[in-house]
Amino acid sequence: MLHEEVVGRIRAILLDGEIPPGARIPERELCERLEISRTPLREALKVLAAEGLVQLLPHRGSRAAKLTDKDMRDLFEVCQGLEALAGELACERITDAEIDAIAAAHADMVRHFHERDLIQYYRGNRAIHEAIVTAAGNPVLAGLYASVTARIRRARYVTPMTPQRWELAVKEHEAILNALQRRDGVGLAHILRAHLRHKREEVLQAGFAETEGSDVTLRIA
Amino acid sequence: MLHEEVVGRIRAILLDGEIPPGARIPERELCERLEISRTPLREALKVLAAEGLVQLLPHRGSRAAKLTDKDMRDLFEVCQGLEALAGELACERITDAEIDAIAAAHADMVRHFHERDLIQYYRGNRAIHEAIVTAAGNPVLAGLYASVTARIRRARYVTPMTPQRWELAVKEHEAILNALQRRDGVGLAHILRAHLRHKREEVLQAGFAETEGSDVTLRIA
DNA sequence: TTTTACATTTTTGAATGCAAAATTTGCGAT
DNA sequence: ATCGCAAATTTTGCATTCAAAAATGTAAAA
Numbered sequence: 001m002l003h004e005e006v007v008g009r010i011r012a013i014l015l016d017g018e019i020p021p022g023a024r025i026p027e028r029e030l031c032e033r034l035e036i037s038r039t040p041l042r043e044a045l046k047v048l049a050a051e052g053l054v055q056l057l058p059h060r061g062s063r064a065a066k067l068t069d070k071d072m073r074d075l076f077e078v079c080q081g082l083e084a085l086a087g088e089l090a091c092e093r094i095t096d097a098e099i100d101a102i103a104a105a106h107a108d109m110v111r112h113f114h115e116r117d118l119i120q121y122y123r124g125n126r127a128i129h130e131a132i133v134t135a136a137g138n139p140v141l142a143g144l145y146a147s148v149t150a151r152i153r154r155a156r157y158v159t160p161m162t163p164q165r166w167e168l169a170v171k172e173h174e175a176i177l178n179a180l181q182r183r184d185g186v187g188l189a190h191i192l193r194a195h196l197r198h199k200r201e202e203v204l205q206a207g208f209a210e211t212e213g214s215d216v217t218l219r220i221a
Numbered sequence: 222m223l224h225e226e227v228v229g230r231i232r233a234i235l236l237d238g239e240i241p242p243g244a245r246i247p248e249r250e251l252c253e254r255l256e257i258s259r260t261p262l263r264e265a266l267k268v269l270a271a272e273g274l275v276q277l278l279p280h281r282g283s284r285a286a287k288l289t290d291k292d293m294r295d296l297f298e299v300c301q302g303l304e305a306l307a308g309e310l311a312c313e314r315i316t317d318a319e320i321d322a323i324a325a326a327h328a329d330m331v332r333h334f335h336e337r338d339l340i341q342y343y344r345g346n347r348a349i350h351e352a353i354v355t356a357a358g359n360p361v362l363a364g365l366y367a368s369v370t371a372r373i374r375r376a377r378y379v380t381p382m383t384p385q386r387w388e389l390a391v392k393e394h395e396a397i398l399n400a401l402q403r404r405d406g407v408g409l410a411h412i413l414r415a416h417l418r419h420k421r422e423e424v425l426q427a428g429f430a431e432t433e434g435s436d437v438t439l440r441i442a
Numbered sequence: 443t444t445t446t447a448c449a450t451t452t453t454t455g456a457a458t459g460c461a462a463a464a465t466t467t468g469c470g471a472t
Numbered sequence: 473a474t475c476g477c478a479a480a481t482t483t484t485g486c487a488t489t490c491a492a493a494a495a496t497g498t499a500a501a502a
Contacts, residue, residue, distance in 0.1 A: 002279065003267065003277070003279075003455090027483080027484085028483085036456080036457095037456060037457045037458080038456095038457085038458095038484095038485095039260065039455085039456055039457070039458095040455080040456065040457095042264065042484095042485085043263065043264050043267045044267075046224065046264045046265075046267060046268050047267050047268055047270075047271045049268075050268045050271050050272065051271065052361075052364075056224070058223065058224075058484090058485090059462085059463055059464065059483090059484060059485080060463095060464070060465095060483090060484080061464095061483070061484065071361070074359045074360060074361040074362065075361050077306070077310065077359055077361075077362065078306070078359065078361050078362050078365065080306075081302055081303065081305075081306035081362070082302065084302070085298070085299070085301075085302035089298065138295045138298055138299065139295060140273075140292070140295040140296050140298075140299050140369070141295065141298065141299050141302075143273075144299065144365055144369075148361070148365075224485090248453080248454085249453090257486080257487095258486060258487045258488075259454095259455095259486095259487085259488095260485085260486055260487070260488090261485080261486065261487095263454095263455085279454095279455090280453090280454060280455080280492090280493055280494065281453090281454080281493095281494075281495095282453075282454065
């Protein structure tokens with residue numbers, strides 16, 4: 001198994017929540033499961049720590065990273081900036097074919113909205129945002145976007161949505177598609193920012209904070 | 222020596238250009254120099270590869286990453302977005318004391334400009350940009366900014382500058398300070414974007430491309 | 443003389459082993 | 473019964489070792 005594959009599989013385990021935020025990562029068990037020894041596993045954990053998905057505590061092993069409200073806010077803030085940038089760049093570079101593909105994905109998503117199929121809606125939603133980032137034609141940007149969205153994914157695509165919120169989100173997506181078709185970069189950037197700001201409010205209001213009580217024990221001498 | 226320290230030291234070696242872009246990274250030598258064994262060294266190299274400073278070629282070792290013109294453009298593009306975002310956030314959150322500190326750093330930098338001390342000028346320049354990012358109060362943003370600037374640092378602070386360019390850069394920095402003092406986030410974002418766009422043009426015109434001919438040999442059967 | 447096949451050497455990637463550190467366990471004192 | 477402390481166990485981090493892959497060198501054939 002290749003190094004990148006090891007990283008990918010552990011990342012998937014973390015994103016699926018199979019190892020919940022804050023939980024210790026059992027080296028021995030993961031080794032057996034992935035059928036590798038500790039050396040490549042530990043290399044992968046260090047990489048994931050650099051990405052922010054894993055927390056390394058010297059001499060105390062590694063844990064799945066836990067996000068505070070502040071972390072979540074910061075991540076959304078950056079995500080807004082990245083998507084806004086991607087939107088602007090995409091408007092300069094996107095091809096007609098790419099726009100058509102996004103329009104199709106949008107139609108699909110709206111259908112899932114009407115069917116009230118949240119899972120499929122989220123899937124389509126994500127595909128659209130990723131397509132915009134891809135259309136920006138900037139692999140560096142795409143990489144950072146992937147790393148930031150990976151960290152907030154659970155929150156972004158798991159939060160329950162009220163019917164009003166959902167409707168607003170769909171309206172915003174109409175505007176997103178419209179701006180893309182008009183290749184209105186500045187407009188698209190604004191809409192994307194607002195869209196993500198609303199999403200962030202949802203997530204934070206839902207109280208997504210992953211800090212369920214510090215497990216640090218204070219010892220007073 | 223702690224893991225993070227190993228990563229830091231190798232990063233420094235790469236940023237100093239001690240191992241030039243494209244050059245092979247001699248594992249054995251680095252081990253002796255850092256007085257560590259191959260295991261922690263290789264862990265660090267994997268982390269640096271995830272950061273984009275090192276290229277891992279399966280079964281062929283690691284090389285210091287080489288940047289193409291396209292890479293450089295992409296990095297600057299993202300850097301513009303990150304700094305613009307940082308500028309906007311900084312205007313919302315910066316304290317008077319922080320503004321005063323930046324004003325002082327600015328005055329220093331202008332002095333170095335009049336003294337035609339490019340090294341010190343660059344040092345002050347960098348301190349200002351970093352102070353703005355810090356003032357944004359978003360560690361996630363600061364982390365991404367650090368990673369992106371690390372990759373372009375050699376270009377950004379090594380490119381020779383014409384007197385006109387230099388003068389323009391100083392003027393832009395006046396505007397940056399001014400916008401900060403007025404806490405004009407949108408204005409600051411615009412100035413920072415233009416400032417970096419100019420810097421990018423400089424760097425690309427200087428032909429910084431780090432690709433001195435592919436060393437791939439094509440063999441036709 | 444050039445090219446190709448093969449053997450040797452070097453280097454990479456991963457498993458194992460070992461010492462240090464932390465956690466857990468067990469026992470005695472209050 | 474509970475708290476405190478020390479021994480035992482586990483876990484971590486790194487060095488070493490080992491097998492496989494790639495690079496290098498050599499010699500024979502075209």
